[in-house]
Amino acid sequence: MTYKRSSELFAEAQKVIPGGVNSPVRAFNAVGGDPVFIERAEGAYLYDVDGNRYIDYINSWGPMILGHAYKPVVDAVIEKAKLGTSFGTPTEIETRIAELAVKLVPNIDKIRMVNSGTEACMSAVRLARGFTKREKIIKFAGCYHGHSDSFLIQAGSGAVTFGTPNSPGVTQGTAKDTLLAIFNDIDSVRKLVEANTGEIACIILEPVAGNMGCIPPRDGFLSGLRRLCDENEILLIFDEVMTGFRLAPGGVQERFGINADIVTFGKVIGGGLPVGAFAARAEIMDMLAPIGPVYQAGTLSGNPLAMAAGLAMLTELDQNREIFKSIDEKTAYLHKGIQAALNSYNIPHTINRLGSMISVHFCEGEVSNFETAAHGNNHTFKQFFHGMLDNGIYIAPSAFETWFITEALSYEDLDATIEAVKIVAKYL
Ligand SMILES: *Cc1c(COP(=O)(O)O)cnc(C)c1O
Numbered sequence: 434m435t436y437k438r439s440s441e442l443f444a445e446a447q448k449v450i451p452g453g454v455n456s457p458v459r460a461f462n463a464v465g466g467d468p469v470f471i472e473r474a475e476g477a478y479l480y481d482v483d484g485n486r487y488i489d490y491i492n493s494w495g496p497m498i499l500g501h502a503y504k505p506v507v508d509a510v511i512e513k514a515k516l517g518t519s520f521g522t523p524t525e526i527e528t529r530i531a532e533l534a535v536k537l538v539p540n541i542d543k544i545r546m547v548n549s550g551t552e553a554c555m556s557a558v559r560l561a562r563g564f565t566k567r568e569k570i571i572k573f574a575g576c577y578h579g580h581s582d583s584f585l586i587q588a589g590s591g592a593v594t595f596g597t598p599n600s601p602g603v604t605q606g607t608a609k610d611t612l613l614a615i616f617n618d619i620d621s622v623r624k625l626v627e628a629n630t631g632e633i634a635c636i637i638l639e640p641v642a643g644n645m646g647c648i649p650p651r652d653g654f655l656s657g658l659r660r661l662c663d664e665n666e667i668l669l670i671f672d673e674v675m676t677g678f679r680l681a682p683g684g685v686q687e688r689f690g691i692n693a694d695i696v697t698f699g700k701v702i703g704g705g706l707p708v709g710a711f712a713a714r715a716e717i718m719d720m721l722a723p724i725g726p727v728y729q730a731g732t733l734s735g736n737p738l739a740m741a742a743g744l745a746m747l748t749e750l751d752q753n754r755e756i757f758k759s760i761d762e763k764t765a766y767l768h769k770g771i772q773a774a775l776n777s778y779n780i781p782h783t784i785n786r787l788g789s790m791i792s793v794h795f796c797e798g799e800v801s802n803f804e805t806a807a808h809g810n811n812h813t814f815k816q817f818f819h820g821m822l823d824n825g826i827y828i829a830p831s832a833f834e835t836w837f838i839t840e841a842l843s844y845e846d847l848d849a850t851i852e853a854v855k856i857v858a859k860y861l
Contacts, residue, residue, distance in 0.1 A: 434483070434822075434823055434825075435483055435485075436481075436483055436485075437483055438470070438481075438482040438483045439467060439468065439481060439482055439483055440467045442470045442482060443467045443468060453468070454468065458494070458829070458830070458831060458834070459830075461830045463811070463815075463830055463831045463832070464814070464815045464819065464830045465815060465819075466819065468830070469481045469482075469485070469487075469827075470482045473502075474497075474501035474502060475501050475502045476500040476501060476502070476841040477500055477501075477839060477841040477842045477843070477846050478501070479501070479827055485825070487822070487825050487827035488825060488826050488827065488842070488846050488849060488850055489501070489827050490826065490827060490828045490829070490836040490838070490850075491827060491828070491829050491834075491836075491837060492837040492838075492839050493705055494829075494834075494837065495674075495700035495701060495837050496700045496701055496703060496705045496746075497705060497837075497839055497841075498679055498701050498746075498750075498756075498789075498837075498840065499746070499756070499839065499840050499841060500839050500840060500841025500842075501841070503746075503749075503841075505745045505748075506704045506742050506745045506746055506749075509741040509742060509744065509745035510706070510741050510742050510745075513526075513738050513740075516737070517737070518736070518737065518738055519733060519736055519738075520737070521732065523735075524735070524737055524740070526737060526740045526741060526744060527740055530546075530740050530743050530744040531544050531546075533744065533747050533748065533751060534698075534710065534712065535712070536751075537678070537682045537683055537747065537750075538677070538682075538683045538684060538686065538687075539683045539686045539687055539692065540692045540696075540714065541712040541713060541714065542713070542714050542715040542718065543712065543714075543715055543719070544698075544710050544711070544718075545710060545712070545734075546708060546709070546710050546731075546734050546735040546739075546740070547708075547709040547710060547729075547731055547734050548708065548709060548731060548733055548734060548736075549699060549707055549708075549709045550578075550579050550674035550698075550700065551579025551580050551709070552579070552581075552709050552731070553674065553697040553698060553699055553709035553710055553711045554578040554579045554584065554637065554672055554674070554697050554709075554711075555579065555581035555583070555584075556711055556729045557635075557637070557670050557672075557695045557697050557711040558570055558583060558634070558635060558637065558670070559727060559729065560695060560711070560713070560717065560718075560720060560721065560727050560729070561634045561635035561668040561670060561694075561695060562634045562635070563720050563725075563726065564668065564717050564720050564727075565634040565635070565666065565667070565668060567631070567632055567634040568610050568632065568634060569610050569612055569629055569632045569633045569634060570583060570611055570612070570633065570634055570635050570636070570637060571611075571612045571622060571625055571626075571633060571635070571636040571637070571667075572584060572586065572611055572612075572613060572614070572636075572637050572638065573614050573615065573616040573638050573639075573642075573802075573803075574613050574614070574615060574616065574803040574804075575616055575642065575644065575645035575648075575802060575803025575806060576616065576637075576638050576639045576644060576645075576672070577639070577644035578639075578672050578674075578697075579674075582602075582603045582604070582607045583610065583611050584611070585599055585603050586599060586603070586608050586611040586613060612625045612629065612633070614636075615802050615804075616642055616648060616802040616803060617648070617650060617651045617654050617802050619653070619657040619658065622636065622657075622658065623661060626661055626665055630665075633665065633667050634667065634668065635667060635668040635669070635670050635695070636661075636662060636667055636668075636669055636670065637670040637672055638658070638670070638671070638672065639671075639672050639673075639674075639676070640655055640672075640673070640685035640689065640691070640693070641675075641680060641685055641787050641788075643675040643835040644675070644833065644834070644835075645802075645806040645807075646785055646793075646800060646806050646832070646833055646834070646835060647785045647786060647790040647791055647792040647835045648785060648800060648801060648802065648806065649787040650689070651801065655685075655689055655691045659691055659692065662694070668694040668695060668717070669693045669694050669695075670693060670695045670696070671684070671685055671693035671695075672697045673685060673686075673697060673698055674697055674698060674699035674700055674709065675700060675790070675835070676790070677696070677697075677698040677699075677700070677702060678698070678701040678746075678747065678750055679700075679701055679788065679789060679790070680789070680790070681788075682751065682754065682757065684696065688788070694713060694714070694717065695711060695712070695713040695717060696711065696713070697709065697711045697712075698710040698711070698712070701750075703743050703746075704742035704745060704746030705746075706736075706738060706739040706742040706743065707733075707739060708739045708742075708743050759840060760788070760838050760839070760840050761788045761789055763789070763838055763840075763842055763844070763847060764786060764788065764791050764838045765786070766844070766847055767791065767850065767851070768784055768791055770847065770848070770850075770851035770854070771784060771793060771851060771854050772784055774851055774854040775793075775854065775858055777858070778858040778859060778861065780795070780813070780858055780861050781795065781796060781797045782794060782795050782796070783796060783797060783798065783799070785800055789838040790835045790837070790838075791835065791836050791838065792834070793817075794806065794808075794832070795810040795811075795813040795814055795817070795832070796808040796809045796810060806833065809832045811832055814832040816857070816860070817857055817861060820853075820856070820857030820860070820861075821853055821857055824856055824857065825849075825853070826849075826850050826853045
């Protein structure tokens with residue numbers, strides 16, 4: 434494959450955009466080389482500016498669960514655009530998508546739209562703090578909740594204490610209110626709760642982690658958190674930006690039968706347009722302005738084009754429930770095929786999967802938290818990534834990302850992917 438035009442465009446981009454990208458994960462810093470520039474996409478495929486076609490396993494990092502340029506979504510956006518693209522007034526479609534979300538997701542009465550997952554999580558934490566009148570939050574090492582200050586905190590050498598910022602620009606003052614726990618380790622959470630009695634507003638987590646590869650919760654982890662929160666009047670926030678409307682119509686709450694107090698959404702809920710949302714029972718949501726004291730706002734929140742895309746997407750999922758089972762089965766098929774291919778060349782690896790989220794880790798043993806996810810062999814991953822790309826398979830350019838499966842993938846596409854793994858595994 435040649436990537437000539439992509440490299441030219443990347444050179445131009447770097448002159449006027451930091452690193453040539455508008456979101457760091459798009460750059461190939463972790464794997465080396467220049468990113469490919471995509472011109473268009475359809476169904477399961479991406480087409481780049483050099484005329485190469487790829488089977489896509491990023492799918493815009495999650496939203497394109499039904500494939501690219503999905504007709505009902507595209508049509509809804511086009512029709513809406515003709516009527517004007519933003520008014521800054523209430524519109525009917527905002528109520529319709531809210532009604533549908535409230536119908537699909539267990540345990541929520543009201544939902545508010547924002548423009549990204551970052552905004553959703555940031556606002557959910559503010560709401561939790563306003564509701565509980567407490568300031569500290571607990572998050573888990575390796576869980577991503579967007580790029581707002583409180584979340585850019587990492588664990589210092591496994592010590593579960595006050596966080597230290599892992600980005601310049603995040604103040605010590607902010608960092609000290611974010612406590613870090615270990616994913617899948619309920620004791621690490623209990624210790625923090627006991628050491629900070631009456632001070633913790635919320636525990637936020639990806640209930641199935643997807644930003645350190647896919648890491649499912651161990652048995653009893655989510656129910657343990659629920660109990661701990663109930664006993665200590667702490668709000669439990671499920672960040673379902675990745676898992677919402679993917680792992681089940683009602684997300685992890687439905688799939689695992691555990692209720693969260695606040696849920697955040699993004700990705701699928703926008704059908705490929707910039708949308709995030711947060712939702713809870715009425716008692717909590719009614720703390721928000723204009724009826725409550727917790728301020729939260731947005732010029733383009735609930736934007737008609739974004740709502741049209743989101744409503745079309747959620748409607749499709751609601752009316753075709755078999756999709757959820759179908760993508761799970763496709764993912765299981767891929768899992769088996771990749772595993773067999775890597776085993777036949779004795780490549781040490783662990784594959785994690787839950788529903789339509791899957792990740793390949795180039796290490797042996799259970800990958801259950803950030804520390805074990807970090808054991809993966811990054812050199813092997815780099816070779817794997819570039820090998821797959823050269824064979825027309827586009828996976829995320831980082832070993833810490835989940836592959837996103839879409840219903841648009843055919844079994845022929847999955848077989849082609851497994852064949853590519855066999856070719857690449859030979860020289861890993
Ligand atoms: C993607 C993601 C976010 C951030 O969403 P943006 O729309 O990129 O701001 C937050 N939480 C989780 C779990 C995510 O996967």
